[in-house]
Amino acid sequence: MNDIKLIEEALYSYIPKELVREKNLVSSIEYSLKAGGKRIRPRLVLEFSRLCHGSDKAALPFACAVEMIHTYSLIHDDLPCMDDDDMRRGKPSNHKVYGEEIALLAGDALQSLAFDIMSRKETINNSSSDCAVRCINILSDYCGTSGMVGGQVIDLENEKKTADLDSVTECNLKKTGALIKAACEMGCVSASADEEKISAARSYGENIGIAFQIVDDILDVTSSDEELGKPVGSDIGNNKSTYVSLLGIDECKKRVDSMTSRAIECLSVFDGDTNALKKLALNLKSRNK
């Protein structure tokens, strides 16, 4: 079975089945969990766990938890009071299908479900209370005020002004980077790896997290310019600050290269097969959507 299938099978198994009066909520949760995506975060959990000689069985609940947090953040992000997006991954966004009330509550419930599945007896039996509690601490810390949600708030602040590179970097380190970092660390922790490995995984995650965001910014400019038939890069600086508007496309590409190399260097402390994580970093760099 390929990894995406493995992850999705586990992820969908956590969708509650027995609820009757709440079926609208459950169906809204299912709609967003099944909306696809590259499943990068759960794949990072699995790959780091394997690299630290952990079992997939032990890592999968943590892989699913980080994907649930990511999914809840997308549902809330699309709400009218936030980005007001009608579409997500080519399909109507959650609130367009289920209404704002249910979409808000589905996001809330998905966050709870992430912590629920990490703390279940089966999860602990496949790893340990110590592993579970540490993964819970990593994920809850990185998804809250000092992580993902904090990054979303900095993003809102940055929209109001011409933000500088420091504040764009802090925003991205938290908004996108925090969950990616969490995934890498949790993979190691679920396999009871030592602190040196956990710390190397964190650096790998930090580097690919920022590279990922810079590539996003580049794609935003190049793909929209191409669609509109304008010369590539011509709308730099028209909107809010991004890596591209602050550094230019060439410098952005250089940084993506050097961060990807640095991420790959971080893998040298592991004694297992690092090919999958090397490939993942290189694929993120050269993706075109």
Add this chain to the structure above:
Amino acid sequence: MNDIKLIEEALYSYIPKELVREKNLVSSIEYSLKAGGKRIRPRLVLEFSRLCHGSDKAALPFACAVEMIHTYSLIHDDLPCMDDDDMRRGKPSNHKVYGEEIALLAGDALQSLAFDIMSRKETINNSSSDCAVRCINILSDYCGTSGMVGGQVIDLENEKKTADLDSVTECNLKKTGALIKAACEMGCVSASADEEKISAARSYGENIGIAFQIVDDILDVTSSDEELGKPVGSDIGNNKSTYVSLLGIDECKKRVDSMTSRAIECLSVFDGDTNALKKLALNLKSRNK
């Protein structure tokens, strides 16, 4: 120090201090955490922990976590897409002060913070990984699809029709009851109590939770009638189904009495001093707001 002071001191100590660019978010979280209330849920955690010979130090993070979940649910409940309430506890609701985006994110971050503080090293040092992970599982389960959020969805469904007693009961058991039950159980678990005690605490919580909601329904009718100068109970049945509209005030009062007695009976399995929890159940019954 009285218990409310003890709880609030611990609760406020968890408000992040070091964040600069996210200060609006932090201030929004602080605004709602400091908005007062009876702190019933954290007091239940403390009292059950004491009854099981646990230390306040071990119980306080779990007490604060349940209050954070309660607070996040109030912030999200007041949002325009939900109840659209401008006021909460006599003050402007969170989104009236900070805007909808920040209010939504503050609620999200408070939920993360609840799981963060339960999984920190200091928390585990004062209890254990096993206790922490079980409390996390209780709280995440009771606040998600099959608990609080599920109850909110049933409430939305019940607004669309004339709901029967079964569905009003299921709604209340989950919407209000689940967190109260969680608090009682977590108090015992944080003190490493045995299963018989945890189960008795759950029954106590279930009984006072429903009694609490019936009293709320009674107060809604009696206080608004008094304010409007109408005879007490005259608007029964005008709005959505409540215990009062379905059962009448006299039957409601009878049920509150019997549930309070049943809750107090549950305390008989404990060998400690049950006076505080008896008083708490009786006070909830005879409160007038």
